Amino acid sequence: MATITASAPRATLPAALHHRSVRKLLALAVAAAVLVPLAHLTWRSGTWPDALTVDVSGPLTSTSDWIIDNRDSHPLFLYFFGHVSNAVVLAVRGVYLVLLAAGWAGVTALGAFVAWRVAGVRLALGTAAAFLACGLLGMWIPTMQTLALMVVAVLASVIVGALLGLAAGLSERMDRALRPVLDTMQVLPAFAYLLPVVLVFGIGVPAAVLATVVYAAPPMARLTALGLRGADPGVLEAVESLGATGRQRLLTARIPLARRELLLGLNQTIMMALSMAVIASVIGGGGLGDRVYQALASVDVGAALAAGIPIVLLAIVLDRVTAAAGDGRTDAGTAAGHTPRTTYAVLAAALAVAVGARLAGRLDWPESWSVAIAAPVNRAVDWMTDHLYSGVPVVGGTADWAGRFTTWVLDPLRDGLQWLPWWALLLLVAALSWLIGTWRTALTAVLALAAIGVLGVWEPALDTLSQVLAAVAVTLVLGFATAIAAARSDRVERLLRPVLDVFQTMPQFVYLIPVVALFGVGRAPAAAAAVVYALPAVVRITTQGLRQVDPAALEAARSLGATGAQQLRQVQLPLARPSLLLAVNQGVVLVLAVVIIGGLVGGGALGYDVVFGLAQGDLATGLVAGAAIVCLGLMLDRVTQPADRRTRKGA
Numbered sequence: 001m002a003t004i005t006a007s008a009p010r011a012t013l014p015a016a017l018h019h020r021s022v023r024k025l026l027a028l029a030v031a032a033a034v035l036v037p038l039a040h041l042t043w044r045s046g047t048w049p050d051a052l053t054v055d056v057s058g059p060l061t062s063t064s065d066w067i068i069d070n071r072d073s074h075p076l077f078l079y080f081f082g083h084v085s086n087a088v089v090l091a092v093r094g095v096y097l098v099l100l101a102a103g104w105a106g107v108t109a110l111g112a113f114v115a116w117r118v119a120g121v122r123l124a125l126g127t128a129a130a131f132l133a134c135g136l137l138g139m140w141i142p143t144m145q146t147l148a149l150m151v152v153a154v155l156a157s158v159i160v161g162a163l164l165g166l167a168a169g170l171s172e173r174m175d176r177a178l179r180p181v182l183d184t185m186q187v188l189p190a191f192a193y194l195l196p197v198v199l200v201f202g203i204g205v206p207a208a209v210l211a212t213v214v215y216a217a218p219p220m221a222r223l224t225a226l227g228l229r230g231a232d233p234g235v236l237e238a239v240e241s242l243g244a245t246g247r248q249r250l251l252t253a254r255i256p257l258a259r260r261e262l263l264l265g266l267n268q269t270i271m272m273a274l275s276m277a278v279i280a281s282v283i284g285g286g287g288l289g290d291r292v293y294q295a296l297a298s299v300d301v302g303a304a305l306a307a308g309i310p311i312v313l314l315a316i317v318l319d320r321v322t323a324a325a326g327d328g329r330t331d332a333g334t335a336a337g338h339t340p341r342t343t344y345a346v347l348a349a350a351l352a353v354a355v356g357a358r359l360a361g362r363l364d365w366p367e368s369w370s371v372a373i374a375a376p377v378n379r380a381v382d383w384m385t386d387h388l389y390s391g392v393p394v395v396g397g398t399a400d401w402a403g404r405f406t407t408w409v410l411d412p413l414r415d416g417l418q419w420l421p422w423w424a425l426l427l428l429v430a431a432l433s434w435l436i437g438t439w440r441t442a443l444t445a446v447l448a449l450a451a452i453g454v455l456g457v458w459e460p461a462l463d464t465l466s467q468v469l470a471a472v473a474v475t476l477v478l479g480f481a482t483a484i485a486a487a488r489s490d491r492v493e494r495l496l497r498p499v500l501d502v503f504q505t506m507p508q509f510v511y512l513i514p515v516v517a518l519f520g521v522g523r524a525p526a527a528a529a530a531v532v533y534a535l536p537a538v539v540r541i542t543t544q545g546l547r548q549v550d551p552a553a554l555e556a557a558r559s560l561g562a563t564g565a566q567q568l569r570q571v572q573l574p575l576a577r578p579s580l581l582l583a584v585n586q587g588v589v590l591v592l593a594v595v596i597i598g599g600l601v602g603g604g605a606l607g608y609d610v611v612f613g614l615a616q617g618d619l620a621t622g623l624v625a626g627a628a629i630v631c632l633g634l635m636l637d638r639v640t641q642p643a644d645r646r647t648r649k650g651a
Helices: 002-017 020-042 057-070 075-119 121-136 140-170 172-187 190-201 205-229 233-241 246-257 259-275 277-281 287-297 301-327 340-359 374-387 398-419 422-436 439-454 458-488 490-505 508-519 523-547 551-559 564-575 577-593 595-599 605-616 619-640
Strands: none
Touching (some): 075 121, 075 140, 075 190, 075 301, 075 340, 121 140, 121 301, 140 205, 140 259, 140 287, 140 301, 172 205, 190 205, 190 605, 190 619, 205 246, 205 259, 205 277, 233 246, 246 259, 277 287, 287 301, 287 508, 301 374, 301 490, 374 508, 398 458, 398 508, 398 523, 422 439, 422 619, 439 458, 439 619, 458 490, 458 523, 458 564, 458 595, 458 605, 458 619, 490 523, 523 595, 551 564, 564 577, 595 605, 605 619
């Protein structure tokens, strides 16, 4: 027995060393044993060393000064950017004048006709109701201003995105070259690139449109490339065998086969352009976004809600219409009624409504038909502030919740991250990203985190990271619990579906309205807005993953007498692991997207730096903070998204 006992550790030690995770951790431990003492001897401070910081404020400030000094005289601005600016202004003004000429009745009738032609009677009625609601709220003119800007911005985004996607879909080299550019365009917060756009084009509609194009074009490019690359090889081979040229193969095979992806790209471009409506108002976009922004600046929740509802309605209508066009679906029995004669008759009726309203002089929405909701909403907010904000027996008020969340969660998490030595954080990130990915994943994550220190924003970045981690934790707890309930009950899923639809189509800025009303300003309200924004995606992805678990595995567990909780814990959750990890990843990305907007309501840290840089025209502060947020997003993406199994074999 003594011999067996003595030899047992020798037998188990090699088995443990054969485990990939143990070998990775041992390699990191060896590297840390060598590098950490050297780092401690060279830089004794626990914070990021000043010697490793690069000051980029000088070159950025010089660039900003040069643009300001030469904007009115340099040929580049006079003969290129000037013409682009004039073309955008003329296009937006032309669309706006057409909408005004059609009048409220014409726009409503034509919008309903398009919805009926694409998706049927139900969506046509919903579209008409949405436009009428915009008028009832007294927001018809701002709605038309936003719609005109969105039409031009979406059209430009679709053209740019389709051309980039066409190049990436037909050329592997171009795809590799464009991928990091599109990644940066999508991860870089919108506020961060508003400043360079404003420097070049000034405050006004051109800057708003072009900033929207930069933000909304990447989804169209990605989905176009995906559709072209995913075309059926058999169809392409058959077309080629008929002697078709490359252009003929593209026009008659590749693009028709990619129709679903192209329309999905249009849908996503519209959604992202509308989410920029409020942000673009900061640089002169006008319309509904400007009303929301001005109302939030004065903490007028009623006015902000009155302008925010039309944005949500536009988003829902456009989302449903483009999604239905992509799916090729209509209401039951409607497709049979879409004969040319019926279509022409309905179009003639819509045009007759528009012409009739114009002849009757009813182009503008009658003021007597408007309903003012700002005052009642503000009274309700005042009531909530008086009765729910503080002093609620036993549970406390929303202000108490925000204060406790800040004191018990946000402050300790921030202080703990800032207390850790910089090299310890690098090692922790390396360990987490290498354990679930490859050494390339770990290297990318570590370099992204190190870049934040090099930029000189280590402390505010850790403050932002603490807010992101806290918001993600709350999002995952609420999201997983809700998704489990939805996956186990069809009734719960049906009840949640319209709520999640509204939340997912609602622009980011609109989330701040109820948050400010309930929680005031500070880091906790910023985290609450991020939770509300990220929650729908987490719930949907998790619910889908749990529902797609193999029914045979669940039946086998039930046949063995497993309870519902045991089936969930031992079968569904393990088999849905890829979906759960994807939900975590998307939760992190979406929470990070609200960081800058949270800076407007007291979130501070990097979000505040970006907003401050935009407000003060400080290119260095805004771009450095924006770049740090991009690096933070890249690091969190690598830490939370596992690599494909095929790539992990060489890890």
